[in-house]
């Protein structure tokens with residue numbers, strides 16, 4: 001994909017580096033030359049410029065990019081001006097980082113496609129993981145639904161998915177199972193453990209000790225799931 005990242009603070013730099021590593025064609029822009037220098041040699045197009053000047057945005061052809069990320073936080077005015085210019089130039093898929101709620105509201109008003117608040121989002125995620133220690137990961141897919149990962153509770157081990165009746169009792173679905181399976185050598189000795197992801201599992205699948213269950217659950221059930229033993 002062709003992606004432009006504007007603003008190379010900690011967030012913008014980490015994002016641009018990761019996208020480059022993943023093989024995307026990335027253009028980076030920052031007004032601070034030292035930050036742009038770090039990308040010379042990593043990407044063909046590393047530009048030192050003030051992105052509020054729309055001639056630079058025009059010259060790189062932002063309308064042809066698959067995604068444009070505006071990772072300017074502190075300077076709300078610059079962030080808003082850049083987003084407006086991008087929209088006027090016909091850029092699709094604008095993702096902008098907001099410093100706080102007010103900044104996020106303004107970006108929403110002008111019609112930015114996606115607004116992110118990385119510090120807030122990662123703090124909420126961490127708060128969830130700290131509050132529910134038996135849940136190893138959680139992803140909220142809507143206001144009402146989440147995907148959570150838990151180590152299979154002891155009371156589930158040796159039982160078939162259908163017999164647990166999670167759907168009927170709690171409206172919870174097991175959508176995947178992470179299972180470590182032994183790898184044997186020619187003499188039948190276990191030499192390694194390999195993770196297998198079973199998705200979607202068969203209703204007749206039996207839960208084994210050490211399984212990690214991936215659940216699709218109503219958000220209101222998460223607290224209860226965290227107490228399953």
Ligand code: ATP
Nearest residue numbers: 007008009010011030031032050051073074075078
């Ligand atoms: P982080 O938390 O990711 O480190 P931040 O949210 O504090 O960053 P800022 O420091 O405000 O964000 O901005 C990130 C980068 O955006 C900075 O490197 C800054 O030089 C650059 N930047 C700010 N305004 C402009 C602009 N008008 N044109 C180009 N780059 C800009």
